[in-house]
Amino acid sequence: MRHNISVTFTTTSERREEEQAMLVLLLCVFLFFIFVFKFATAYGDFTLMSKKQPKRQEIQDKVVWITGASRGIGKILAKQLASLGAKLIISARNEAELNIVKSELKGKHAPDEVKILTLDLASGEDSLREAVQKAESFFPDSGVDYMIHNAAFERPKTSVLDVTEEGLKATFDVNVLGTITLTKLLAPFMLKRGHGHFVVMSSAAGKTPAPGQAVYSASKYALNGYFHTLRSELCQQGIRVTVVCPGPIETSNNTGMVSSEKRVSSEKCAELTIIAATHGLKEAWISYQPVLAVMYLVQYMPTIGYWLMDKVGKNRVEAAQKKANTYSMSLLLGKNKAA
Ligand SMILES: NC(=O)c1ccc[n+]([C@@H]2O[C@H](COP(=O)([O-])OP(=O)(O)OC[C@H]3O[C@@H](n4cnc5c(N)ncnc54)[C@H](OP(=O)(O)O)[C@@H]3O)[C@@H](O)[C@H]2O)c1
Secondary structure, three states: OOHHHHHHHHHHHHHHHHHHHHHHHHHHHHHHHHHHHHHHHEEEEEHHHOOOOHHHHOOOOEEEEEEOOOOHHHHHHHHHHOOOOOOEEEEEEEEHHHHHHHOOEEEOEOOOOOOEEEEOOOOOHHHHHHHHHHHHHHHHOOOOOOOEEOOOOOOOOOOOOHHHHHHHHHHHHHHHHHHHHHHHHHHHHHHHHOEEEEEEOHHHOOOOOOOOOOHHHHHHHHHHHHHHHHHHHHHOOEEEEEEEEOEEEEEOOOOOOOOOOOEEEEEHHHHHHHHHOHEEEEOOEEEEOOHHHHHHHHHHOHHHHHHHHHHHHHHHHHHHHHHOOOOOOHOOOOOOOOO
């Protein structure tokens, strides 16, 4: 009798353990599928996706200087920041376009208090010094709180072999030399005040190989290196840096854009940029798949990431020449459907 009770007890407890193990397994499978679904439908990295709203108090009444504000992402950033109550300084080369943007801005300090500062990032240190002095003088009580380095120069996609010296110089003059010089001239003002925030529009091409865009990619890698280093040197003196790396973004002026390319809207890109900056994120990635997955692979499993990009490289350059989708999974197999 005693023996039978013991057998029954063992069987019941084993069954319970089996049931518990099965439950844990089911939960893991369920969580795995949720993770896969979330990742497949994500439009930003996981940290960025976890932040839902911009912190308005970080922007309201703050002075934000945006370069490249005359069109594209810069123009949308200006609109969203104005509506969050920022005091704006908007820059680009074309004054007429900046005037139109200014007239469209709405917010606590817009359009009346919005300052237009025309600026050519390729114009050299003396001219950029003048621009910084002007920007600092517009709102003398506060100076510039945020500098959003958004302006950039990008050529149509070409093979590495077709890069011209003129294209190389133009890209580096604007994207790298101008941006770094402006930073070097503005940072001392921020350091004197004990705070300042650089928001840098880099690119997915600054995190992964970008076949067909070697020089543009090199310029964005250069920015990532410079600004992450600047932060490490100056963060203890109040300087913050947010490097934003968007993949393909839909703007009103995408040249050579292919309809099948899945792009994040410039509104979403601007909103996520402001979320990243106001939450003090050091780096943020904005993109749909498959670019986002490639960014994760190259960052965390570079052997696989670079192997994958080696499969894609030649096909992507050919796809660009045929005006086909340059962000398609089918590039892995060498299938370039014309647009
Ligand atoms: N669009 C995308 O798919 C994408 C993807 C990843 C990253 N990004 C990055 O996001 C940023 C904005 O991209 P976007 O597509 O919105 O750019 P965009 O439409 O080409 O606009 C570029 C802006 O930069 C200004 N600019 C160009 N050359 C300049 C110079 N020498 N000096 C001063 N300003 C100059 C332009 O105005 P003026 O011509 O009047 O000077 C314009 O306002 C860039 O940094 C870009 O690399 C874009």
